[in-house]
Structures are given as structure tokens and as C-alpha cells.
Amino acid sequence: MSSSPTTSESALAESLRPRLHNTLQPLLNQASPCLPALEKTCQKILSLTGGLTGADRLAQIISRDPALSCRVLQISNSIAYSPQQVITSIPHAVSWLGLDTVRSIVTASQLVEQLSQWPNQQRIVSGVIARALVAAVHANELGMALEYPSLSQLFSATLLYSIGDLAIASQSQDLYASYRKIPLTAKTPAARLLEETQLFGAPRLRIAQALGQMWALPPFVVELFAIEWHPSQERWGSGQEMFKGLVIGCSSLIDVMTGPPSPAIMEAVKRGLLAGSGLPSHLFGDILGCALDRGKQLIHSAGLPFDLWEDPVEQEPSGLIPVPPPVEISPVTAMPQKRGPSAIETNPLETLQTLQTALREAKDINTLLSTLVQALHRDGGFSRVALALLNPNNTDHLVGRLLLGVEEPALYLDSLSGSLTKDHPHFLQLMKRSDAVWIEDFALPLGNPINPKFLRTWHPGSAIIAPLRVGTRPIGMLYCDNGPIPRQVQQKDYHAFQLFFGQTTLSINRLAGIL
Structure with missing residues (x-):
């Protein structure tokens, strides 16, 4: 899949590089790329999620990797997937979970393998990977409900939508931490874009677009970085609109969910996804709850954290069941006593x-x-x-x-x-x-x-x-x-x-x- 970038693609990287913060300039050095491991992983993700590998072949690949086998079996036996029996074999797990879910587990392992490349930024980079995986699960679950024809492509595109964040976090933990704080001071999309540009030297998605071109990622991925997306109240018309809406909308949802608390922005993003999908509100809520649960199962099995903004107590943005989720019931005690007939x-x-x-x-x-x-x-x-x-x-x-x-x-x-x-x-x-x-x-x-x-x-x-x-x-x-x-x-x-x-x-x- 690797190929040399075109002249116009090279021009984008060259035009951005001098304007970037000095710690980020090596990212766009085409003569001496600084993240070959991440570039290689992105190519692997595309081959894993986009290929037509059969269930038997995929089961064989997983069975040769003990750590990966444990992750697949752990997720397949979790309550999130509600099997009525114990699943003990990889072929059974693949048939139960489905190819797309199993590919997502393999994809997660590909990304997690790269954490050793950034020992000083491991915590912050692992958080970026975790958010990307949870966003991809959300896009996959909503896409399934909407009968989107290529769930694998949807998953991979949502995952790769985070490559700019991954690259920046791997280069500078301090810069990325400052970026995550922008919503605290910038209350509008224009203000946030301005602060991003002042911080990095160029908008974050523009950097991602240049990286995508340098790494010869498919056009359907690179084009996502050029979209000025804002939550709207319009129904997605074409398959292409649905693809863009799911990728960017789900990525935005998880970004807001794990960032500084902003109920207004959270509701705006949810309303945009709800209106675009056209799903009934109760079904939409159920899907989001299920997606969050399954996403957490995926990242926990990979040993990744899903950190909310400076808050160790997990919030519950939507119910997992079609009623309000259970809340704390004050314990009532009664001493054991001898009893007669009940x-x-x-x-x-x-x-x-x-x-x-x-x-x-x-x-x-x-x-x-x-x-x-x-x-x-x-x-x-x-x-x-x-x-x-x-x-x-x-x-x-x-x-x-x-x-x-x-x-x-x-x-x-x-x-x-x-x-x-x-x-x-x-x-x-x-x-x-x-x-x-x-x-x-x-x-x-x-x-x-x-x-x-x-x-x-x-x-x-x-x-x-x-x-x-x-x-x-x-x-x-x-x-x-x-x-x-x-x-x-x-x-x-x-x-x-x-x-x-x-x-x-x-x-x-x-x-x-x-x-």
C-alpha cells in the first residue's frame, strides 16, 4: 500500500512543517520520518479490518498468539456479549463475536504493541488509543443498526481518525495535555480552532491530513481530516454522508465524553448523531449504552485505561437498559433470628x-x-x-x-x-x-x-x-x-x-x- 506522495501532497507537508511548533516539525519530515512504527501499524490496521480473511483463517492466526487468544476469549465470555454458554475455543469465539469484532480485538493489539515505543508518553498515548477504540466501537454499533454495508471500513476509518492525536501525543506529552485543556477556555468551534493553531502552529486535523498523505492512507480516510464538521439536525442522505457522520460524530462524542465536562456540547453531539441516523431515540440510547460497554470490554482486555476528565468515578451518560439505570439503594439490615413457618x-x-x-x-x-x-x-x-x-x-x-x-x-x-x-x-x-x-x-x-x-x-x-x-x-x-x-x-x-x-x-x- 505504501507509495510516494504526489507533488501536491508533498506540498501540504512542506508548507505546514515550518509553521509547526519545533517539537512537532519532525512529524512532517518526509526525508527522515520520525514515526515509522506508527505508519506501519496504520497500514496493518487497514489490512486487518479491510481484508476478506475468512473465519477459519482468522482463528488460526489468533490461536498462534497466546496473549491475543486470551483477549478474544475474555471478551467473548463477557456479559457485554451475553453468551449463554462458556466459550473455550478460538473458532467458537470467532463465530460467536463475528469477524468485525474479532478484527477489532486484533487491531487493538496492533496499536498496543506500539506503546513500548514511547516509554515517557505511554500513559497519555494509551489514553488516545483507548478513546480511538471506543469511538470505533460506537461507529461500528451504530453502523450495524443502520445496515451500513462496510462495517470493517467504518471501524478502521474511525480508528485512524486519531492518527494526528497519536502523533502529537507521542512527540510531546505537554503539548497534547495543553490541547486537551482547550475546551476549558475556548467555548466555540472557531475559538477552539484558533487555540489549536496557536498551540501547534496549525490545526490538529490539518496535521493529520498531511500525515495521512505522507503515509499513503486511502483517500476515504485522508478526506475526513478536511471536513469542517459541526453537529446538525439533518438526516444523512447518502452512504457517504452516513460514513462521514458516523466516523466524525462518534469520534467527537468520545472526545467530549472524556474531556472537560460540557453538558451542552455533549447534547449537541448526541443530537447530531441522533438526527443524522434517524434512529428512534430509545433505540439510539440503547445502542450508545451497549457500544460504551463493549468498547470498555475491548480496551480493558488490552490493558488500556478509559480515563474521564480528572475524575476516577465513571459517569453514566446513557442507560444500558431501556429504563433509568439502577441507583444506590440505602442498605437495610435485619439481625438473623430463629423463624417459624414463612x-x-x-x-x-x-x-x-x-x-x-x-x-x-x-x-x-x-x-x-x-x-x-x-x-x-x-x-x-x-x-x-x-x-x-x-x-x-x-x-x-x-x-x-x-x-x-x-x-x-x-x-x-x-x-x-x-x-x-x-x-x-x-x-x-x-x-x-x-x-x-x-x-x-x-x-x-x-x-x-x-x-x-x-x-x-x-x-x-x-x-x-x-x-x-x-x-x-x-x-x-x-x-x-x-x-x-x-x-x-x-x-x-x-x-x-x-x-x-x-x-x-x-x-x-x-x-x-x-x-
Whole structure:
């Protein structure tokens, strides 16, 4: 794909180079290019995402690389892709995820390999790569919904739209850090462009255009850097308009999301994407939530950070499910106590009617789940009942939210929290199911290991664990038992749980508009 730039292309680089900040001038030195590794990686990205490699061939390539194989299997088994079974082979992972997703994982590894080239700028460069990957996943997910004919080209173009940022960050960490702060002082596109020019000596996208020409990238990529794009309220007409709108719009969305907080700009970018795509607003919101989740799974598997602006707490710009995402529920505690027959045993009809009334009166999912937890503890006869929910924008992260029946809830909730892939692989597999699981004896070997911290804290003999879903999308799990060893969950307890759980599942889906 490499070729010599034309005279006009050379003229662009030559005209820009003297005007650039002295630390950036080597970027456009055509006689002695300073980033050959990045240039080579860009060419690899195009060949990986644009080729017609078959699934079998791609599986063979990945299988020869142990690190890459681990990344592919980790993502294919994540809740973000919701498989109902454990995927243990690369061919199965490729067929499950699809060629475009697997190519994106391979592409991420190509970029991450280059981080060693910039040891002093590794943190800031890794952030640029992470944002580019998440933007590319957004473009891919929206393109899929719009039935864009070449998702691979869309992904690669969105990824390569960041080459100017990568080049600048690799050359000067200080300059790039100053660029990221521009939105704090420049409130209009014209003001931001002016500050960019004063900082770098030329607009950032103009530098990217010159690099794209020098590296002989395809015209459909280079042309993107010449577009003065502003969010509009018009529907994309042609396939070319859709391509440009998705690449630039998704890149802008992630740039704003991870930059200085600006709700007005964020909403403008989202409105532009929504109007251009013509998608229903609820579907558009679902796609953005899913794309953010899948993008994070991708970059986490590559060992990259997704940093928000000087804020270690992740914001939640859009719900992952078609209802407001769950919020913190204040823990309520109740001391373990000896119990007689439960209400569901002594008066089943009235107990279920009381539950149904409470569920109908609930206005949101938080209230529904709180109602279920309290009913299981009060009327279902379970000594300990816990609720844990997934982070709506990172479904690898489980958070303990509500617990009844213990003296010190914080310790127990903490033992339920953490990464599903690293801390709770057994919970991960259970949450992929659609039914409640009765673990009759924790002392017996299980398919996936139970976190030792959880076992030390709860000391359970047996328990019921059930996945919580809105439609087919997991949102968390329920845990119920009758106390620590030697107390056990019985068959009658399992039947009682099913009655409570079935009623709540129907109510959740009605509230979400699925039923």
C-alpha cells in the first residue's frame, strides 16, 4: 500500500512543517520520518479490518498468539456479549463475536504493541488509543443498526481518525495535555480552532491530513481530516454522508465524553448523531449504552485505561437498559433470628397477592428490586437476601447494593463486589443463565471457582443465586440463603423463591415496556 506522495501532497507537508511548533516539525519530515512504527501499524490496521480473511483463517492466526487468544476469549465470555454458554475455543469465539469484532480485538493489539515505543508518553498515548477504540466501537454499533454495508471500513476509518492525536501525543506529552485543556477556555468551534493553531502552529486535523498523505492512507480516510464538521439536525442522505457522520460524530462524542465536562456540547453531539441516523431515540440510547460497554470490554482486555476528565468515578451518560439505570439503594439490615413457618408456607395466596400489589405500585426498577428483596426476607423465609447490580456502563463490574439479614452489611456487600472475570467467575457464568440456580452444597467442587473472600465472609452451606434481566440483558443477580453452615436451603425454599422471582421478572419487563 505504501507509495510516494504526489507533488501536491508533498506540498501540504512542506508548507505546514515550518509553521509547526519545533517539537512537532519532525512529524512532517518526509526525508527522515520520525514515526515509522506508527505508519506501519496504520497500514496493518487497514489490512486487518479491510481484508476478506475468512473465519477459519482468522482463528488460526489468533490461536498462534497466546496473549491475543486470551483477549478474544475474555471478551467473548463477557456479559457485554451475553453468551449463554462458556466459550473455550478460538473458532467458537470467532463465530460467536463475528469477524468485525474479532478484527477489532486484533487491531487493538496492533496499536498496543506500539506503546513500548514511547516509554515517557505511554500513559497519555494509551489514553488516545483507548478513546480511538471506543469511538470505533460506537461507529461500528451504530453502523450495524443502520445496515451500513462496510462495517470493517467504518471501524478502521474511525480508528485512524486519531492518527494526528497519536502523533502529537507521542512527540510531546505537554503539548497534547495543553490541547486537551482547550475546551476549558475556548467555548466555540472557531475559538477552539484558533487555540489549536496557536498551540501547534496549525490545526490538529490539518496535521493529520498531511500525515495521512505522507503515509499513503486511502483517500476515504485522508478526506475526513478536511471536513469542517459541526453537529446538525439533518438526516444523512447518502452512504457517504452516513460514513462521514458516523466516523466524525462518534469520534467527537468520545472526545467530549472524556474531556472537560460540557453538558451542552455533549447534547449537541448526541443530537447530531441522533438526527443524522434517524434512529428512534430509545433505540439510539440503547445502542450508545451497549457500544460504551463493549468498547470498555475491548480496551480493558488490552490493558488500556478509559480515563474521564480528572475524575476516577465513571459517569453514566446513557442507560444500558431501556429504563433509568439502577441507583444506590440505602442498605437495610435485619439481625438473623430463629423463624417459624414463612408467610408463603402458611398463607400463600394472600402473600402473593400482597407482593403483586406492591410490584404494581412500583414506579421504577429500583423499587421493584427493593420490594423483592424485602419480600424474600420477610415473607419467603430466607435468612439472608442480597442484591448485586452490574455497572450499567461496565458489565464486568458487579456492585453489592442491598442486603437483609446480617449485622455488618458493608463487609458482605463488599465481598459480592468486583470484576466478574477476575474476582467472581462463578457468578459470571450463573448470570448468563435465564433461570435461578440452587447450589445445594458449597463444599462440593463447582464448575468455576468461588471467590475465597466471599466464602470466608458468608460461610454458606447452600444458596439460591438468580440472574436479573431486563428482557435478555443482564442487570445483576440475587443471592438467598438460610444463614451460614450448618443451615441449608431446602426444596420448599427453592419453590418459594421461584414464585417471588417469577412475579418480579414479569413486573420488571412490563415496567421496561417489553411485555
